[in-house]
Amino acid sequence: MLETEFDIIHHYFTRQPCRRDDVLTGIGDDAAVLKVPPERELVVCMDTLIEGVHFPMGTPAAAVGHKALAVNLSDLAAMGAEPSWATLSLTLPEPDSTWLEDFAKGFFALASRHGMQLIGGDTTHGPLAVTVQAHGYVPPGQALMRAGAKPGDRIYVTGTLGDAALALRLPGNAQADLRRRLEYPEPRLDAGILLRGLASAAIDISDGLLADLDHLLETKGLGASLKIEELPLSAAFSAAWPRFAKQGATYYEIPLSGGDDYELCFTVPERHSAEVERQLGSLSCGCTRIGLIEERPGIRCLLRDGGSYQPAATGYRHFDG
Amino acid sequence: MLETEFDIIHHYFTRQPCRRDDVLTGIGDDAAVLKVPPERELVVCMDTLIEGVHFPMGTPAAAVGHKALAVNLSDLAAMGAEPSWATLSLTLPEPDSTWLEDFAKGFFALASRHGMQLIGGDTTHGPLAVTVQAHGYVPPGQALMRAGAKPGDRIYVTGTLGDAALALRLPGNAQADLRRRLEYPEPRLDAGILLRGLASAAIDISDGLLADLDHLLETKGLGASLKIEELPLSAAFSAAWPRFAKQGATYYEIPLSGGDDYELCFTVPERHSAEVERQLGSLSCGCTRIGLIEERPGIRCLLRDGGSYQPAATGYRHFDG
Numbered sequence: 001m002l003e004t005e006f007d008i009i010h011h012y013f014t015r016q017p018c019r020r021d022d023v024l025t026g027i028g029d030d031a032a033v034l035k036v037p038p039e040r041e042l043v044v045c046m047d048t049l050i051e052g053v054h055f056p057m058g059t060p061a062a063a064v065g066h067k068a069l070a071v072n073l074s075d076l077a078a079m080g081a082e083p084s085w086a087t088l089s090l091t092l093p094e095p096d097s098t099w100l101e102d103f104a105k106g107f108f109a110l111a112s113r114h115g116m117q118l119i120g121g122d123t124t125h126g127p128l129a130v131t132v133q134a135h136g137y138v139p140p141g142q143a144l145m146r147a148g149a150k151p152g153d154r155i156y157v158t159g160t161l162g163d164a165a166l167a168l169r170l171p172g173n174a175q176a177d178l179r180r181r182l183e184y185p186e187p188r189l190d191a192g193i194l195l196r197g198l199a200s201a202a203i204d205i206s207d208g209l210l211a212d213l214d215h216l217l218e219t220k221g222l223g224a225s226l227k228i229e230e231l232p233l234s235a236a237f238s239a240a241w242p243r244f245a246k247q248g249a250t251y252y253e254i255p256l257s258g259g260d261d262y263e264l265c266f267t268v269p270e271r272h273s274a275e276v277e278r279q280l281g282s283l284s285c286g287c288t289r290i291g292l293i294e295e296r297p298g299i300r301c302l303l304r305d306g307g308s309y310q311p312a313a314t315g316y317r318h319f320d321g
Numbered sequence: 322m323l324e325t326e327f328d329i330i331h332h333y334f335t336r337q338p339c340r341r342d343d344v345l346t347g348i349g350d351d352a353a354v355l356k357v358p359p360e361r362e363l364v365v366c367m368d369t370l371i372e373g374v375h376f377p378m379g380t381p382a383a384a385v386g387h388k389a390l391a392v393n394l395s396d397l398a399a400m401g402a403e404p405s406w407a408t409l410s411l412t413l414p415e416p417d418s419t420w421l422e423d424f425a426k427g428f429f430a431l432a433s434r435h436g437m438q439l440i441g442g443d444t445t446h447g448p449l450a451v452t453v454q455a456h457g458y459v460p461p462g463q464a465l466m467r468a469g470a471k472p473g474d475r476i477y478v479t480g481t482l483g484d485a486a487l488a489l490r491l492p493g494n495a496q497a498d499l500r501r502r503l504e505y506p507e508p509r510l511d512a513g514i515l516l517r518g519l520a521s522a523a524i525d526i527s528d529g530l531l532a533d534l535d536h537l538l539e540t541k542g543l544g545a546s547l548k549i550e551e552l553p554l555s556a557a558f559s560a561a562w563p564r565f566a567k568q569g570a571t572y573y574e575i576p577l578s579g580g581d582d583y584e585l586c587f588t589v590p591e592r593h594s595a596e597v598e599r600q601l602g603s604l605s606c607g608c609t610r611i612g613l614i615e616e617r618p619g620i621r622c623l624l625r626d627g628g629s630y631q632p633a634a635t636g637y638r639h640f641d642g
Contacts, residue, residue, distance in 0.1 A: 031365055036357040036363055041356055044406075048410040053445060120366060121367050122369045124369045131367075146351065
């Protein structure tokens with residue numbers, strides 16, 4: 001059954017659960033009209049997911065809908081922002097009612113949990129791709145930036161690392177816990193908001209801890225030491241690991257460089273570290289101290305016995321072959 | 322030569338001409354941070370262009386960059402908004418320095434003419450597609466909406482109709498004037514701003530006059546009569562027409578239903594029509610009165626001799642085969 005662009009928009013994307021007062025005109029005109037409160041700064045990000053590049057062929061539609069929004073919410077989380085609105089550009093090989101309904105369910109379930117309203121977008125015909133732009137608010141001057149880390153600051157991450165990347169490398173066989181981390185990443189918005197005024201810098205981990213931590217260092221030419229045995233790993237990761245180890249990988253390769261974690265990596269001056277540990281300790285994701293910002297450039301991976309660990313790869317780069 | 326995502330962003334998209342005071346943090350963090358003036362409402366739209374669907378294979382990169390932004394600016398124009406920022410998601414089969422440089426030139430030439438700053442986006446690997454989100458401002462309550470037309474209002478369009486659609490149908494042979502209208506559409510932002518407080522409804526013509534005029538009518542179940550011999554046609558259109566007429570098309574088919582015009586279609590209460598004609602007459606695009614809003618549903622195409630014209634098609638729909 002063929003449907004027109006207009007039908008698609010009406011059927012699946014206008015019956016949404018969340019209606020916000022700051023949306024004066026939503027879907028249905030040439031553009032949305034919005035009212036930003038005068039005491040708030042607007043935070044805006046955009047991410048695209050392509051089938052076969054950012055998610056495997058055959059990923060359930062609900063997971064695609066969830067993840068396309070989640071990766072953007074993860075960027076808002078890394079800014080300490082509170083989500084408000086989203087726009088969605090959906091490119092589809094052919095309109096498929098079941099797929100669209102599931103996609104919309106995954107998208108709106110996450111959106112409404114965070115009080116977001118879909119305010120516009122576009123549907124086009126082509127290879128499956130999803131672009132989402134997310135908008136959020138921060139109080140003036142309180143956005144968390146990448147560039148604020150100083151030597152002596154402690155380095156933390158939320159949640160656990162490597163689960164999603166390991167699920168991707170064990171296709172069809174990954175445990176449900178790992179698979180859920182790949183398909184339904186949970187943006188750490190509560191953590192980001194609690195970190196306002198406490199963290200000196202923050203980023204979300206999409207390309208892998210080493211690659212993303214490097215973004216916190218590069219502006220000022222700083223370095224870091226990581227205690228890699230302190231990296232937070234889930235029970236599901238440790239249980240599934242032996243099957244992947246047969247491929248010759250080392251234990252810390254995936255948590256350091258696998259990517260797709262959508263956890264926050266952030267730095268905290270010593271004077272705020274007890275407060276951060278207390279505040280984030282109250283969240284289900286928690287946080288773990290994994291290292292220290294240093295003057296000397298480069299990232300050093302240290303072992304408890306005083307030795308050092310040499311990572312095999314440093315992160316996912318879209319165009320590196 | 323392969324380049325990383327980061328290199329692409331840095332080389333081509335951070336050397337932009339326009340820097341705005343309302344951009345607190347632009348490209349380079351997890352998200353942009355922006356300050357909307359308290360006395361302005363924010364207007365937001367998003368459009369995606371796919372190679373082979375929205376522009377022909379082999380379209381010059383500068384034209385792709387221009388058009389991806391222009392179709393969004395055309396939506397802002399239809400709201401009466403003044404442009405402020407853009408985000409860009411660019412999906413490329415492979416990074417090509419020359420293509421990227423030309424794309425960026427086309428994009429930024431248009432952006433800077435309208436005082437817009439690129440504040441973020443994403444580059445991904447896949448079939449060529451470009452998604453742009455444009456942001457703009459309107460004074461409170463002054464956005465032009467689709468739903469405000471009333472019986473008795475006059476219907477106007479800016480510029481001329483059918484040029485781009487005729488260029489598309491004469492591939493390789495279109496005159497430079499027609500081709501320019503297809504590849505470098507000029508968003509009617511000045512017209513939109515002048516229409517604030519004067520027009521009762523407005524939309525931009527992307528899918529064809531009949532399809533887009535229908536959006537102005539559908540909310541309230543109104544109708545319209547069009548004097549089709551009054552439709553503004555360019556000299557280039559009339560000169561090229563005989564070559565296309567051989568395919569059996571009728572003269573008004575393309576101006577009525579071809580699409581890709583990116584002119585504004587708007588309605589004006591009788592008491593404002595002299596003022597609108599005076600104001601828009603001062604712009605290079607001008608405006609032409611083409612019909613009347615009526616109570617009776619449906620669009621009637623009238624001829625001067627009292628007869629009526631039956632359109633062959635009513636507009637472009639992405640999924641209609």
